[in-house]
Amino acid sequence: MLEEKNDNLPTADGNVPNDSNESIQVESVTAENEATTAETANETVEAAAENTAVTTEEEVVKVDTETEHVNQKALNSIDDSNAEESEDETLKDRHHIPMQDYDTLSMEQLVDELLILVATDKVMSVKEHVEEIKKAFLAKYNHFIEEKKEEYHAENPDTTEDFQYHFPLKVKFDQSYSTYRDNKNTHFKSLQTNLKSNLENRLAIVEELKELINPQENIKDTLKHFNELRERWKNAGSIPKDKYNHVWNNYHFHVENFYDYLHLDREARDLDFKHNLEQKQKIVARVEELVNEADVNKAFRELQDLHKIWKEDIGPVSKEHRDEIWNQFSDLTKKMHDKREVLFEKLRGTELENLEKKKEIIAAIEVLATVKVNSHSQWLAQIEKVEALRAAFFAAGKVPSDVNEETWGAFKLAVRNFNSFKNSFYKDIKREQNENLEKKNALVAKAQELQESTDYNATTPIMKKIQEEWKQIGHVPRKYSDKIWKEFKDACNNYFNKLKEQKDEHNAEEIEAFDKKKSYLETLREYQLTGDHKTDLDAIKLHIENWKNLGKVPFPRRHIEGKFNKILDALFDKLSLSKKDTDLLRFTNRIEGLSENNDTRKIESEKIFLMRKIDEVNNEILQLENNIQFFTNTRNAKKENSIVLEVRKNIAIHKESLDGWKEKLKQLRNLKVE
Numbered sequence: 001m002l003e004e005k006n007d008n009l010p011t012a013d014g015n016v017p018n019d020s021n022e023s024i025q026v027e028s029v030t031a032e033n034e035a036t037t038a039e040t041a042n043e044t045v046e047a048a049a050e051n052t053a054v055t056t057e058e059e060v061v062k063v064d065t066e067t068e069h070v071n072q073k074a075l076n077s078i079d080d081s082n083a084e085e086s087e088d089e090t091l092k093d094r095h096h097i098p099m100q101d102y103d104t105l106s107m108e109q110l111v112d113e114l115l116i117l118v119a120t121d122k123v124m125s126v127k128e129h130v131e132e133i134k135k136a137f138l139a140k141y142n143h144f145i146e147e148k149k150e151e152y153h154a155e156n157p158d159t160t161e162d163f164q165y166h167f168p169l170k171v172k173f174d175q176s177y178s179t180y181r182d183n184k185n186t187h188f189k190s191l192q193t194n195l196k197s198n199l200e201n202r203l204a205i206v207e208e209l210k211e212l213i214n215p216q217e218n219i220k221d222t223l224k225h226f227n228e229l230r231e232r233w234k235n236a237g238s239i240p241k242d243k244y245n246h247v248w249n250n251y252h253f254h255v256e257n258f259y260d261y262l263h264l265d266r267e268a269r270d271l272d273f274k275h276n277l278e279q280k281q282k283i284v285a286r287v288e289e290l291v292n293e294a295d296v297n298k299a300f301r302e303l304q305d306l307h308k309i310w311k312e313d314i315g316p317v318s319k320e321h322r323d324e325i326w327n328q329f330s331d332l333t334k335k336m337h338d339k340r341e342v343l344f345e346k347l348r349g350t351e352l353e354n355l356e357k358k359k360e361i362i363a364a365i366e367v368l369a370t371v372k373v374n375s376h377s378q379w380l381a382q383i384e385k386v387e388a389l390r391a392a393f394f395a396a397g398k399v400p401s402d403v404n405e406e407t408w409g410a411f412k413l414a415v416r417n418f419n420s421f422k423n424s425f426y427k428d429i430k431r432e433q434n435e436n437l438e439k440k441n442a443l444v445a446k447a448q449e450l451q452e453s454t455d456y457n458a459t460t461p462i463m464k465k466i467q468e469e470w471k472q473i474g475h476v477p478r479k480y481s482d483k484i485w486k487e488f489k490d491a492c493n494n495y496f497n498k499l500k501e502q503k504d505e506h507n508a509e510e511i512e513a514f515d516k517k518k519s520y521l522e523t524l525r526e527y528q529l530t531g532d533h534k535t536d537l538d539a540i541k542l543h544i545e546n547w548k549n550l551g552k553v554p555f556p557r558r559h560i561e562g563k564f565n566k567i568l569d570a571l572f573d574k575l576s577l578s579k580k581d582t583d584l585l586r587f588t589n590r591i592e593g594l595s596e597n598n599d600t601r602k603i604e605s606e607k608i609f610l611m612r613k614i615d616e617v618n619n620e621i622l623q624l625e626n627n628i629q630f631f632t633n634t635r636n637a638k639k640e641n642s643i644v645l646e647v648r649k650n651i652a653i654h655k656e657s658l659d660g661w662k663e664k665l666k667q668l669r670n671l672k673v674e
Helices: 035-055 058-087 089-096 107-118 123-155 168-212 219-234 241-261 266-290 296-312 319-368 376-395 401-450 456-472 478-525 533-549 559-574 579-596 600-632 638-669
Strands: none
Touching (some): 376 401, 401 456, 456 478, 533 559, 579 638, 600 638
């Protein structure tokens, strides 16, 4: 990945390697060594002396240290990412999968997203996405279950049963996540086997590189062997990410030693150095363009690839250019890193805004948890407000990770307090509903007891009263509502269906009675009085008795009774009977008709009318008697005798009328209504 200062020399990882697997120990050059070997050794001593001289200058050292420290953060970021992707090449695909703000999605949407990700064969490339979905889903699910549990205990305060809730969406999520986990484990096991083998292979290549520096070897054979090792290295495959930088730094260290210490053809070496320098200069030029790229994340991903090419595909350059070209690359990397940090700061600012929104939402829910309402409809409105605030909370987006748990906890507490406040109201409602359930169960038992009764005259008013009482009783618990209503309705329907069947039988008799009365009415129209008072009165009474014996008629056809009464009135008018007797006969006939038809409403109205008439006549008599008293006390009472006589006559008429009204009331009170 990152090529450290001096093209991944031993100082790249902060320590000069001294282990046989991390560095090479260059053997002392004997007098018999070739001159080129001695020359190379002298160059090394001179370079070391120069470096020692430089490091004695404290200011230069301070500047170099600060520069390295400033750039190191950016380099480490790319190093870590490249090491991870080098271990598993499928991780590169994660850059092409958008990382959504999963906290804003509903549980249904999260499961849909999980299904899409699990379907991909790049199992490790979706790891971070799947884990974010899991975290968001479980947070929402656990909160959801907590609320359902509180509702359950609020509705069943005395229950000893454990709370259980089947949530199909959770089953679907678990199945999908289990599939992902199995795929990941399979992939990881296969990967681990290859990584171990590849690591051993690369370490063996490094060991062979160390053995190449041998003055006794033929230069051409050594160069051929070196190229073979480079090709084997290129095809050696992925290794564990925690070994990546160490192994690559070690490899490059020995490659550079091969260039610097081996007796290579200088011209060929310089050409190789030149080619490598040109390639690295192209990379530097490309990074300069990336610094101005609008899409910072895309540019940074390409920079990451360029670091890998720099480190893995391009060989070293000559010493005089190593520091310069690396520093250019490192400085540009720092600029790109700074741009990304600015982007992250902007995102951080957005997260802080989201945090303020969520705090406001939590405060609003806390207020609703203190507003007392006393009706179901008002609570429904409050619940709707909380649901809207809950949706707004989830849609508000991410907050800074360091306060995420705290914010989520405050939200859950606010909702829990609201639910507890709400449940206390519904707990009282539940108590009232249980009382209503007991009352309705009593009515059900009574209705079931009476449903087989055949005493319709006595039972029907009771059944109607039970139905009215049922209407006056409030709600019962929902889980009993349908069952108890069905029991009550079945009992009532059973009784009234039997009553209807009984009435249908009576209706047939009533229709037959109507037909008979209709025929009798035609006969009565032709009846003529004989002129003998007693004979005619007995005949009229017989007609009345015959009419009654014909029976009741259907309610819609009761108009025939009025026609019969009109004929009787005409016959009474022809009789030489006193008005009082005639009136009583008519009245008797009419109220008996009301009695036969069980018309209690009209009978009661008639009683009220008669009592009012009696009061009126009594008042009239009292007034007339007062008038007589006035006239008899005057000085000219004798002259007023004619007036007094007239008043007394009126009193007698009113008293006779009063007797008639009283007789009618007496008959009415003695009337037996079926």
